[in-house]
């Protein structure tokens with residue numbers, strides 16, 4: 001069955017896609033949003049730093065945070081020193097950050113999009129063909145959509161970019177082992193980061209009495225495999241993070257899963273009749289807490305370029321992506337260079353060598 005034609009089809013209903021679809025529909029465009037659905041009840045990527053607050057307000061997302069999400073009053077980190085250093089957001093001009101219930105947040109973003117007139121499809125893109133100026137978009141259930149413009153907002157799946165043979169430049173092999181604990185006490189709402197010899201640990205109390213604990217390292221390093229095998233044992237060797245988990249009275253064994261967390265950018269983020277945004281265009285190290293709010297900014301810029309419709313504004317969007325990634329790499333280097341305790345160890349050595357933009361392989 002062939003659906004009526006859309007002006008824009010957005011592939012992926014995560015934060016980037018749902019926001020872009022809503023902004024386009026609000027501007028009067030006929031928009032389809034295609035989201036394949038999720039495998040798990042938890043989605044990583046839940047911390048929004050204070051710098052995100054003005055973007056959330058401007059894009060009409062602030063009201064979505066009133067229920068079911070938690071304020072994040074600050075960070076503590078043992079990064080570059082043996083001591084745990086406090087960063088209190090009270091001093092931040094933008095106020096506190098947020099710990100999101102990601103699933104609830106994304107459901108609300110999709111609902112906002114639907115209420116703005118977006119045609120939502122619980123389905124997966126399984127192919128892509130352009131005939132003249134129209135994209136033929138086959139979906140997993142055998143149906144097809146057609147659209148003049150297609151947006152790749154499918155995150156790491158790169159569902160459109162892969163089909164257009166657009167390469168990706170990867171900067172590392174970072175991945176996360178994620179453990180989600182159920183806790184029964186009121187938790188400290190600050191995030192905590194602790195560097196170790198082969199990577200770093202992160203933990204944060206979450207809405208619904210949960211606590212996320214994540215270990216980040218390169219997948220080819222022995223310690224990554226070790227943590228995957230014996231998460232609790234390796235966590236117990238940390239100085240600060242394990243204490244935080246004990247304090248929140250974590251109940252039972254956590255669900256453990258792994259998530260790629262490498263930094264990367266697409267070789268090309270826009271072309272005739274298409275554009276990529278969010279993680280499909282650029283992926284950031286979670287240490288930067290930059291993924292979500294940069295996705296929102298990108299959605300805003302991409303939508304302006306599509307509404308304008310000229311090649312030069314699409315080039316402007318591509319230029320913004322390049323500059324954003326360049327400045328991210330430089331910030332990332334500065335941050336990792338704060339950790340000088342293990343200069344001879346592979347994980348930390350690798351981080352010092354990657355502040356330049358790379359050509360995609």
Ligand SMILES: Cc1cc2nc3c(=O)[nH]c(=O)nc-3n(C[C@H](O)[C@H](O)[C@H](O)COP(=O)(O)OP(=O)(O)OC[C@H]3O[C@@H](n4cnc5c(N)ncnc54)[C@H](O)[C@@H]3O)c2cc1C
Pocket residue numbers: 011012013014015016017034035036037038044045046047048123124125126153154155156157158159176178214259260261277278279280284286289290291292293295
């Ligand atoms: C372990 C980890 C921790 C992180 N922590 C943080 C953090 O603390 N703060 C922060 O800001 N960022 C964090 N991030 C990054 C953040 O999660 C991402 O930047 C953000 O999710 C990007 O949003 P997106 O919409 O581009 O992609 P996604 O959130 O990945 O959404 C893409 C969507 O596309 C859908 N999709 C994929 N393929 C298809 C297809 N073929 N057809 C239809 N739909 C499809 C998927 O189901 C998904 O819903 C973290 C990432 C990881 C891995």
